[in-house]
Amino acid sequence: MMDAGRHPNITLLTNSEVTNVSGYVGNYKVAIKKKPRYVKEDLCVGCLQCIDACTYKEAKFPDEFQMGLGKRKPVYLPFAQATPQVVLLDPDRCIQLKTGKCKKTCSDACDRKAIDFEQKEETIQVDVGTIIVSTGFETFDAARLPYYGYGKYPNVYTGLEVERLTSASGPTAGEVILRDGTHPKSVAIIHCVGSRDEKTNRWCSRVCCMYSLKLAHMVKDHTGAQVYNFYIDMRTPGKSYEEFYDKLLAEGVQFIRGRVAEVTDWAIRPEEEGKLVIRAEDTLVGVVRRIPVDMVILSTGLEPQHDSAQVASMFGISRSADGFFAEAHPKLRPVETNTEGVFLSGCAQGPRDVPDTVAHAGAAASMAIALLNRGEVTISPTVANVDEKLCSACKTCLSVCPYQAIVFNADKNVASVNDALCKGCGTCVAACPAAAITGRHFSDEQIIAQIEGLLREPKTAEGARP
Amino acid sequence: MNFEPRIIAFLCNWCTYTAADAAGVARMEQPANVDVIRVMCTGRIEPMFVLKAFAEGADGVIVSGCHPPGDCHYTNGNFKTFRRMPLLGTVLSQFGIDKGRFHWGWISGAEAPKWAELARNFTDQVRGLGPLNWKDQIASKED
Amino acid sequence: MAEKLKLALYWAASCGGCEIAIVELREKILVVDQVADILFWPVAVDTKYKDVEAMPDGHIDVCLFNGAIRTSENEHLAHLLRKKSKVLVAFGSCANEGCMPGLANLYDRQSIFNYVYLESPSVDNPNKIVPQTTNKMPEGEIQIPKFYNTVKTLAQVEDVDYFIPGCPPQPPQIWSVIEAIVQGNLPPKGSVVGANEKTVCDECKHDRKEKAIKQFYRIQEIIPSSTQCLFDQGLICAGPATRGGCGALCTKVDIPCRGCYGPPPHVIDQGAALMSACASVVDADTEEEAARIVGGIADPIGTFYRFGLPASLLHRRKL
Numbered sequence: 001m002m003d004a005g006r007h008p009n010i011t012l013l014t015n016s017e018v019t020n021v022s023g024y025v026g027n028y029k030v031a032i033k034k035k036p037r038y039v040k041e042d043l044c045v046g047c048l049q050c051i052d053a054c055t056y057k058e059a060k061f062p063d064e065f066q067m068g069l070g071k072r073k074p075v076y077l078p079f080a081q082a083t084p085q086v087v088l089l090d091p092d093r094c095i096q097l098k099t100g101k102c103k104k105t106c107s108d109a110c111d112r113k114a115i116d117f118e119q120k121e122e123t124i125q126v127d128v129g130t131i132i133v134s135t136g137f138e139t140f141d142a143a144r145l146p147y148y149g150y151g152k153y154p155n156v157y158t159g160l161e162v163e164r165l166t167s168a169s170g171p172t173a174g175e176v177i178l179r180d181g182t183h184p185k186s187v188a189i190i191h192c193v194g195s196r197d198e199k200t201n202r203w204c205s206r207v208c209c210m211y212s213l214k215l216a217h218m219v220k221d222h223t224g225a226q227v228y229n230f231y232i233d234m235r236t237p238g239k240s241y242e243e244f245y246d247k248l249l250a251e252g253v254q255f256i257r258g259r260v261a262e263v264t265d266w267a268i269r270p271e272e273e274g275k276l277v278i279r280a281e282d283t284l285v286g287v288v289r290r291i292p293v294d295m296v297i298l299s300t301g302l303e304p305q306h307d308s309a310q311v312a313s314m315f316g317i318s319r320s321a322d323g324f325f326a327e328a329h330p331k332l333r334p335v336e337t338n339t340e341g342v343f344l345s346g347c348a349q350g351p352r353d354v355p356d357t358v359a360h361a362g363a364a365a366s367m368a369i370a371l372l373n374r375g376e377v378t379i380s381p382t383v384a385n386v387d388e389k390l391c392s393a394c395k396t397c398l399s400v401c402p403y404q405a406i407v408f409n410a411d412k413n414v415a416s417v418n419d420a421l422c423k424g425c426g427t428c429v430a431a432c433p434a435a436a437i438t439g440r441h442f443s444d445e446q447i448i449a450q451i452e453g454l455l456r457e458p459k460t461a462e463g464a465r466p
Numbered sequence: 467m468n469f470e471p472r473i474i475a476f477l478c479n480w481c482t483y484t485a486a487d488a489a490g491v492a493r494m495e496q497p498a499n500v501d502v503i504r505v506m507c508t509g510r511i512e513p514m515f516v517l518k519a520f521a522e523g524a525d526g527v528i529v530s531g532c533h534p535p536g537d538c539h540y541t542n543g544n545f546k547t548f549r550r551m552p553l554l555g556t557v558l559s560q561f562g563i564d565k566g567r568f569h570w571g572w573i574s575g576a577e578a579p580k581w582a583e584l585a586r587n588f589t590d591q592v593r594g595l596g597p598l599n600w601k602d603q604i605a606s607k608e609d
Numbered sequence: 610m611a612e613k614l615k616l617a618l619y620w621a622a623s624c625g626g627c628e629i630a631i632v633e634l635r636e637k638i639l640v641v642d643q644v645a646d647i648l649f650w651p652v653a654v655d656t657k658y659k660d661v662e663a664m665p666d667g668h669i670d671v672c673l674f675n676g677a678i679r680t681s682e683n684e685h686l687a688h689l690l691r692k693k694s695k696v697l698v699a700f701g702s703c704a705n706e707g708c709m710p711g712l713a714n715l716y717d718r719q720s721i722f723n724y725v726y727l728e729s730p731s732v733d734n735p736n737k738i739v740p741q742t743t744n745k746m747p748e749g750e751i752q753i754p755k756f757y758n759t760v761k762t763l764a765q766v767e768d769v770d771y772f773i774p775g776c777p778p779q780p781p782q783i784w785s786v787i788e789a790i791v792q793g794n795l796p797p798k799g800s801v802v803g804a805n806e807k808t809v810c811d812e813c814k815h816d817r818k819e820k821a822i823k824q825f826y827r828i829q830e831i832i833p834s835s836t837q838c839l840f841d842q843g844l845i846c847a848g849p850a851t852r853g854g855c856g857a858l859c860t861k862v863d864i865p866c867r868g869c870y871g872p873p874p875h876v877i878d879q880g881a882a883l884m885s886a887c888a889s890v891v892d893a894d895t896e897e898e899a900a901r902i903v904g905g906i907a908d909p910i911g912t913f914y915r916f917g918l919p920a921s922l923l924h925r926r927k928l
Contacts, residue, residue, distance in 0.1 A: 394849035425540035426510025433850035433886035514881035560910035562927030
């Protein structure tokens with residue numbers, strides 16, 4: 001990330017979002033809203049003295065990067081390796097930004113005078129030739145499955161939360177501990193939470209089996225606990241992935257094939273008292289089991305971002321039935337969209353792990369570069385064309401185009417089709433009441449000729465033409 | 467000679483045409499009565515095409531494309547279709563053409579069996595309605 | 610001085626409005642009288658059919674034929690005047706597309722007769738007297754012309770040289786055609802003359818915007834804004850699908866265009882074109898809502914095919 005931040009040809013705009021896209025391949029105009037971080041980026045060097053000096057002596061607010069398991073102050077660095085290495089102020093938590101009545105010790109502590117409470121939101125426009133949409137995913141909200149007890153039982157965690165627990169730079173410096181500070185002696189890892197599920201998301205999220213195995217290994221390594229993985233199928237298709245699974249089998253992790261029906265604290269046997277009980281059918285053996293554990297980890301799946309509909313609309317791309325952005329062809333064109341010049345990279349297009357994302361991103365980057373280097377695009381000839389001698393500016397066509405490819409030329413008082421945006425659907429051709437728009441290669445004359453040709457000759461009873 | 471209906475089907479390239487193609491490749495049973503005209507999107511289909519087909523001698527007409535709201539390859543070409551087709555259906559009835567001769571709907575590229583079934587059922591339905599022979603309508607039945 | 614143009618005018622199934630349109634040339638009718646001899650014009654000149662039959666073939670230079678072909682008499686005159694004229698012009702909407710008489714193609718002869726002579730609420734005919742087509746006279750048996758089941762346009766029964774659209778054609782346009790004829794300045798055979806290539810929208814001064822129609826209105830249901838496009842407001846204005854040249858007289862007084870100048874060039878079915886435009890811009894993103902909004906159009910066939918039913922692709926309702 002640091003390399004990307006330093007590269008002279010790369011302008012990194014963080015804490016920003018795209019608000020509008022107009023234009024077409026080779027000629028996009030993108031409006032970007034830069035949200036204020038209340039710190040001047042070119043002055044801050046990431047010394048973090050402002051954080052120490054903050055009027056909050058103790059970190060008090062949930063740290064998003066630590067999945068809420070750790071705390072931060074209103075002035076903070078998002079995470080240790082953040083690029084750029086610049087702090088930001090949380091406008092919902094910082095006393096100065098909320099009330100204007102703070103001693104501003106952070107600002108005093110900064111010898112570069114980098115803190116700027118007056119910083120405002122700024123909108124810039126950039127002219128670009130291609131766009132790569134790499135907006136990632138969200139994790140499934142485990143609270144949607146009340147029978148797994150997330151949010152109800154304190155020792156039910158999501159996979160990402162346990163990632164932070166096992167991490168040396170996490171809130172517990174790598175100690176896997178329960179909410180009361182003790183180490184778990186038994187841990188259940190439930191696969192496919194919010195995946196392969198007719199009631200929530202039908203797709204397989206692709207990464208969870210591997211990360212569940214990783215967590216099983218890390219938890220066992222850090223705590224020595226008995227680990228149970230409850231799975232439907234074990235999906236480990238990548239390079240060395242099957243070997244990793246074998247390793248876990250050899251480590252004594254117990255694998256139970258069965259979708260977990262319930263996580264409950266209702267004990268019916270003495271050994272279940274004070275524990276969380278996993279109820280699942282062990283389908284390979286054919287019995288329903290109750291397994292008491294100290295800690296439950298929910299391997300939550302991947303979902304499209306909650307605003308994917310608006311983002312798709314803004315970039316003029318479509319979404320697949322599952323809500324991830326739609327690739328131009330499921331086998332042959334994985335990084336292109338049906339909108340020329342807009343590419344997809346990573347989980348925005350569908351769940352995938354890091355090696356696959358790197359490959360996907362490389363493909364998107366090279367297609368974008370190749371397009372820019374060519375300097376010209378080949379477009380489909382089956383586009384619509386307005387005959388200016390016939391167009392009478394009724395404006396019926398303007399609202400029917402799915403791509404806003406028809407604009408009204410006020411000087412000439414006629415409608416006009418942008419060849420680069422037109423995808424050749426023919427909707428405007430059918431709508432025009434004056435037959436002023438021709439659909440090249442699917443013209444009225446051509447289709448009428450087909451109708452007349454087909455019906456000109458009679459068919460025999462057997463269907464053969466005489 | 468037994469009457470065999472002539473049916474013209476306007477199909478969108480990405481969905482129903484693909485389904486019809488797949489049905490053919492899979493050798494699903496379909497009558498030879500249905501002739502297909504491919505367009506890129508059902509949004510291209512104007513009422514004029516359907517009227518022309520009947521005027522030229524078709525006994526039945528099918529219009530089929532991608533399922534709304536999300537399947538259209540061009541995002542929402544099929545929205546224009548479901549705005550136009552009901553109105554056309556009413557006008558065809560006012561022309562005295564039985565509603566059973568005009569079918570419009572949605573079949574996705576993965577639904578080849580559904581296409582074959584539509585081709586069979588619609589052909590039977592139109593056969594039951596008899597020949598339309600529209601050209602004879604104005605070939606002066608003056609007595 | 611050049612020889613005077615030999616002019617004929619005839620009315621088939623018509624209302625007489627095209628004749629009035631000629632008279633509406635006002636003082637220019639005197640110029641017509643100067644440059645032309647009117648050999649046959651039943652409304653104004655006392656020439657008989659047998660006088661026309663006696664003319665040599667091609668004797669008439671230009672025949673302006675208005676009215677639709679409703680009876681065998683209309684058809685007979687169409688063939689006769691074709692034979693006797695160098696140039697045959699379909700004059701006015703009836704001859705061009707069928708116009709109002711053409712709406713009878715939603716019925717057939719028998720149902721029309723039943724209604725007119727027997728079933729209409731204002732008819733008092735207890736003995737069910739209906740017209741006879743033949744009658745014996747001392748001089749012999751006479752027949753009245755046959756009333757066809759189907760109204761036809763002039764071009765559907767005869768070879769037509771030029772088409773002047775309009776219900777009626779507007780006098781300034783009629784004058785421009787007469788000038789062209791006198792100057793020998795006509796376009797290729799088969800052309801539409803006395804009208805524009807663009808639609809009525811091109812002449813209409815209302816302000817047009819992108820359309821999103823939530824409801825269609827009949828003209829008595831709303832008082833439209835005088836500045837905004839009538840179609841934008843939900844009135845079914847045929848302007849976008851109608852050839853211009855009339856000066857957008859109707860929309861000028863906030864009445865939606867009804868389509869009397871016929872289809873624009875390249876539109877082969879005016880009703881279908883207007884239907885497609887109206888439905889395309891309905892503001893509905895579900896099938897139910899779309900069906901509801903287009904279902905609000907009262908009498909689609911009468912609205913979209915008001916002037917052009919005989920000229921349309923299907924010509925008439927199924928017999």
